[in-house]
Amino acid sequence: MKTNPGNFFEDFRLGQTIRHATPRTVTAGDQALYTALYGSRFAVQSSDAFAQRAGYHSAPIDDLLTFHIVFGKTVPDISLNAVANLGYAECRFLKPAYPGDTLSTVSEVIGLKENSSAKTGTVYVRSVGINQRGEEVLSYVRWVMVRKRDETAPAPPAHVPDLVKRVDPAAFGAACPVINSASWDDGLSGSSHRFGDYAAGEKIDHVDGMTVEEAEHQLATRLYQNTAKVHFNQHSEAQGRFGRRLIYGGHVISLARALSFNGLANAFHIAAINGGRHVAPLFAGGTVFAWSEILETAEVAGCGGVGALRIMTRATRDLPCADFPTADGAPGEPGVILELDYWVLMVK
Template identity: 70%
Template sequence: MKTNPGRFFEDFRLGETIRHATPRTVTTGDVALYTGLYGPRFAVQSSDAFARAIGYPQSPLDDMLVFHVVFGKTVPDISLNALANLGYAEGGFRRPVYPGETLSTVSEVIGLKESSNRQTGVVYVRSTGADERGETVLSYCRWVLVRKRDPEAAIAQEHVPTLAKAVDPKDLANALPPLQAGAYDTALSGSPHRFGDYAAGERIDHVDGMTVEEAEHQIATRLFQNTAKVHFDGLAAKDTRFGKRLIYGGHVISLARALSYNGLANAFALAGINAGRHVGPLFAGDTVYAWSEVLETADVGRPDVGLLRLRTVATKNQPCTDFPDKHNDGYDPAVILDLDYWAFVPK
């Protein structure tokens, strides 16, 4: 057989390393298309002149574009037959990536757990994205619910890994080059608020909404070479519990990140992903809103930037004026994403 039907749960082995195919050179064309899809407005990633003024050689790629490219490499080997991507942890953006660099991905299977119905199982992987020199640019863990080919197939070894609840901010402090915070022009960035203006516990309604069109998420999954059937194949999607194509969860993350500009315009670079959960599905025609809470502020000893630990919650078809959140019986029905991450902010 020369074609690849994708792995099913019983095909994974604990501890195996998977080297994913098709390295991807990311260009300014990808940046333009990413901007067209999500509309991010962070000044460092939008303007070479702004980036050079504070110490970058040029504008780096949006961190979520890097994430999607690294993630997309894993799909044919990890989640082609997935029903849902369940969560993230221990993510670290190790350095800026610039147009013209080539990214590739390797994953290690760090956990396997068969579902009680024996129809599916959860696969835990640690994926590492590297440049053409082999230097790590991003690493993260995720777990995904994957179909079994044969419900009766025996599983050789099961293990649920223990993952850190949060990434130590000190481990992320050197992800950026030394910057000239004094040259960071807040008039051009769109907000006067710097690191010292944020405090743990405050909540920010990002106000704006963005409606998702069918063509947009199809273009996005193609851009990232994400071949998961639930996003691409409308016929196959009819056999799922949703009965139609599901929008890629990373698409929701990028929308929420872009919307967060209104209130967090100077949180210009992601540093780490502590935890993340796709709470509910999103479909074409839905409108996405977002709000964020500052969970923690971390002065990591740099004179130029500090880190904010942010929790961004995305909703569908419900503005966030009342901060839709968890309740005693679970999440508010409008919530679709709950993401906990670190971001750099100038001092």
């Protein structure tokens, strides 16, 4: 058979290494389309002149665009037959990616566990994004629920990896240059609030909301060459659990990050993602809001002029966040749909 039906749970083996197709050269056009889809306004990713004054050689690709492209490479091999992407851990942005860089991805299966229904199993993979020079730009773990081809097939021995709950700031990598905070223009960045103005326990309502249209989320997912069936095929999804296409969880992450500009404008770089959970699905027509809590502050060695904020951002569906909601949303109902625990770098 010349076509690829995708891997099912029983096809995976612990320790298996998968080299994913297709290498992707990232362009300024990709960045422009990403901005059009989410409205991100962070100055470092928006302006070559601003980025150069901050210490970059030009405006880097948005961190989450890098993440989505690296992630998208893995879908045909890991999650084409997925029921749901369940979570993330140990995600580190190791080097900046710039227009003209070519990204490819390699994954290792680090855990397998059949679910009690015997119809699905959870696959844990560590994926690494590599540029054209062989340098690692991104490394992350995700776990995904994958259908079995044959429900009677024997399950492999269960192994759930032990994952750290918090990425150590010492492991952030070289994705941020030494920032000259004296040359940082608060007027152009959009906020006068810098690292010292934030404290653990502080909560920020990002105020704005964005309604997602059917064409937008499909266009975004195609931008990342993510081929997961649940996002595109209404013919098949009409017969599924929800009766409609499911929005890619990464789309919600990018919306929440873009919304966070209002309150965190100087948080110019995502250094790491400690963990993430898609609490409930999002469908077209839903409006995404977000709020953030500062969990921790930290110094960053070797990256002068900046400090690190550990943030928990929660995105909601059809629920403004003035009251900082934490209740999970049922499918299609107002409530929290995403919890993302991550580190950002902010100028001092």
